[in-house]
Amino acid sequence: xxxxxxxxxxxxxxxxxxxxxxxxxxxxxxxxxxxxxxxxxxxxxxxxxxxxxxxxxxxxxxxxx
Numbered sequence: 001x002x003x004x005x006x007x008x009x010x011x012x013x014x015x016x017x018x019x020x021x022x023x024x025x026x027x028x029x030x031x032x033x034x035x036x037x038x039x040x041x042x043x044x045x046x047x048x049x050x051x052x053x054x055x056x057x058x059x060x061x062x063x064x065x
Contacts, residue, residue: 001017001018001028002016002017002018002019002020002052002064003016003018003019004016004017004018005017006027008027008029009030009031009039012024014026014027014028016032018054018064019061019062020061020065021061021062021063021065022061022062022065023057023058023059023061023063026058026061028041028061029054029058030060032049032050032053032057033049033054035047035049037049041049
């Protein structure tokens with residue numbers, strides 16, 4: 001998924017599934033930060049954003065070359 005383009009979420013300036021060094025352009029992080037819409041990940045049974053989890057994923061994506 002790293003550096004693989006995504007055709008979805010382009011309106012939100014998301015360019016890749018995981019954009020190395022650019023968490024704000026990564027579909028995985030974008031979806032983790034969404035709630036109550038079709039972009040939400042996980043898609044069911046989750047009503048709050050996991051702040052620690054999203055922070056960890058954003059840090060990891062940011063560290064990728």
